[in-house]
Amino acid sequence: MHISPVAHPPPPTRSPVAGRAALSLALVSLLLLTLVAGEWGPLIALDEGIARTTHRWAVEDPGTTHFFRILTDWVWDPLTLRILCAVVIVWLVWRQSAWFTAWWLLVTVAIGTLVQQGLKAAVGRERPVWPDPVDSAHYAAFPSGHAMTATVICGLLFWLLRQYGAPAGVLRTAATVAVVSVIGVGLTRIWLGVHWFTDVVGGWLLGAMLVTAAIAVHNRRRSVAAEAVEPAAEPDRSSGSRP
Template sequence: MHQSPVESPERAPAPSVAARAAAVLAVCSVLLLVLVAMRWHPLIGVDGDISRTTHHWAVHETGLTHTFRILTDWVWDPLTMRLVIAAAVVWLVWRRSAWWTALWLAAAVTVGALLQQGLKAAVDRPRPVWRDPVDSAHYASFPSGHAMTATIVCGLLLWLLHRYGPGRALWRTALAVALVSVLGVGLTRVWLGVHWSSDVLGGWLLGATVVALTVAVHRRLQP
């Protein structure tokens, strides 16, 4: 008697690299968030030591401090970063065939901004306070909005650029600018005494999580 072959069950598609990276980054972000919310003593101690040291340098190195204020208030400011994204969205719309990616890019940055403000309100962490401040900032401290926005914007733009196959020189230049921007903005926020070091770390982790998650969504849902 002829027997029909037994059909093997369909396997679910394996998660992409972006999805796996998003999961790992999300776990790290949540862990840091819990430690900050609990005011874990070792973390608070490290934050305090770093902030006192960098603030001492900032008070005495006035020229470098002034340069950092220009960079953080104008070059790496979240508004500047979002204007860069707006320009990229306009360019994608102008291409006509990339309208879905333009919508995705705008939505990704919006989600990042909403997540950032929501966490600031939920954690409500006080900023460092100094008798001789060199700069000031508003809203709660965790996560660093500058660090998170720079990470999201630079990460998304690098991914988009890679999709369009840039030349080696352009890619290396873009990668260098992105790394300097993301690392530099974090340094300036701690140096200027308006964020704890864990605020910046949280901004980097959360920003990278948003990038990885939205890239995974784009790969799965792109028409």
């Protein structure tokens, strides 16, 4: 596949949509975080009910469980996605000389990791415990690192494909892969009994918040840079007279 990017894409209009979306997602994330940290009864009951049901399915269907372990441990593992992201960063620098975008991508993914680990330590939520576990995981439960990492990296890479003029067919395929990956990795974590349902939802919300905030920052920077290089308007001499 060959993508012929626009060397200097037109600057985006100063639309507040991305910034407003990031703020809305931040507020919803904060609400969920508060309910989880406060162990709100109805939410805990929902988590436990879903966990019991999916764990029973996982024990009764070892073939699907094994397949989901392959997906979550290899295909959608955070390390795999970060390696993919690193390849894109190298491409941005080597083939496009897009240093700002490369740094922007690297810093956004790093911030996502820091936020994820910081919240895990702060909330300290225990993972589900089973007498007959089908998988295991480390660290605290909230938010799901798999779900958040997949949301951040898939969201950012899809946005970059659009910015670099990928054909419509490529965009449709990438969108399908991104959606299946983000939803799929969350469902595997619940099925395997290593996360509560709200851990995954929290990862999705926080990841989407970070993606929209990063896009708002990137758009703002491009707008400012475009304005800085605009040539000064030529003075109008049409109405002047010769001295």
